[in-house]
Amino acid sequence: MAHCRRIAVGVGLAAIVLGGAGCTAQQGRPGWGDDAIWPVNGHRIIKAAQDALLDPQTWVPAVGALVFAIDDWDQKASHWATEHTPIFGSQEDALQASDDLWSVLKAEMLVTALATPSGDDPQQWAIAKAKGLAVEYGAIAANGFTTEWLKDGIGRERPNGTDRKSFPSGHASSSFAHVTLSNRNLDSIDMPKAVRMAFQIGNLGLAGTVAWARVEGKAHYPSDVLAGAALGHFLTAFIYDAFMNLPEDSKVDVAIAPLDGGATINLAWRF
Secondary structure, eight states: OHHHHHHHHHHHHHHHHHHTTOSSOOTTSOOTTTTOSOSOOHHHHHHHHHHHHHSHHHHHHHHHHHHHTSTTHHHHHHHHHHHHOTTTSSHHHHHHHHHHHHHHHHHHHHHHHHHSOOOSSHHHHHHHHHHHHHHHHHHHHHHHHHHHHHHHHHOOOOTTOSOSOOSSOHHHHHHHHHHHHHHHHHHTSOOOHHHHHHHHHHHHHHHHHHHHHHHHTTSOOHHHHHHHHHHHHHHHHHHHHHHSOOOOOOSEEEEEEEETTEEEEEEEEOO
16 A cells, blocks of 8 residues: 555654664663673563563553453444444455554564664674564564464454454554564664654554554454454563663552551552
8 A cells, every 4th residue: 555655664764864863872871782682680580571561551452352352342343343444444455554554563663673772883783783683573473473372272263254363463463562662662762752752652553553454354353453462562571671681761660568467559650
């Protein structure tokens, strides 16, 4: 689709322009990928798993998937979307758009990774990028393997009846995985906070559009794409935060306070 090709070019050019402002690591901080993979830090791994699980981008779609599983809401929403196709106009266009936008998100992850600051020395830059990309593509591979394993194990039939690999959605899982990594990369690029937030919100919007397109295209139920979104974000956020070894900046704080006969758990998210 010409529209999606224009989006791809726009995203790519914007990321390249942004990359020009982030070629050098901030003073006193390691460059992106410099400390990736090794050393392995057990405390960091546990904290990364906790943060990824408690992140709203994990539990909000997960709860949404459970809500749609109530009664026959999944089937009703799927039937309405495929009958009316309110966004894309036809099931065929919806499926094509999901593929095109998915490709945009995959390309953006790579471009934003290359645009992160990893030092001025060419050899150091290349080594850092290789290690950082190994973490990111390792996260993508882990997400893909887990998604396929769940598809085969659960065996839910698609709304269009083509096979029994409906749950969870691979397009949604992969799209949100790539967006999570792109948005993590943007956190390492020096730019105005408002600009960064706009890009990150836009990325989430693109991933959400891919997910909805799969519903409108009769390839998945709403709970399939919501579960895929939760899975994709959780796995990639966990692996990135655990093994990239960038300075810790947890967005989730957990505090447990003992009480007589029990305890309270306080959660706080920073945006």
